[in-house]
Amino acid sequence: MPTQKFEDALKRLEEIISNLEQGDIPLDETVKMFQEGITLAKLCKDKLQSAEKEIQKIIKDTNGEFQLTILS
Template sequence: MTSQEQSTPSFEQAIEQLERIVARLESGDVPLEQAIELFQDGMKLSQLCGQKLEQVERKIEVLLEQEGSLVKKPFQPAEADKGEWK
């Protein structure tokens, strides 16, 4: 394991950190300088989560191609998945 892999949080850890950051920012009790730092950290975590999801999607596509049954369809979230994060 490289030092970068050790310092990169898992998807679940990144989501948890992102949720904590959002909660702190929504509380309104954060000084401006700290809020800016939290926002920047949150953006980095959001980008990391997006990259991890893209990697998983590519892995799934490769597995499906290997099985000879790849049929790409646009992702359509279920009605329950649409809306705001809570």
């Protein structure tokens, strides 16, 4: 899950809510979905709150390799 994108997490959260709203979902499934929803919200929150990242500079070196360095 750490590589899950914000956009996908948000979509899944929306999906869970509409599933819960529509379907006649059994109790254990409801609990599972609820917990997944909380986890997704937490993931989104972490992304939203994540600290400023340092800007990188990309340069293609003479060997044709990409070099990423912190832009000072």
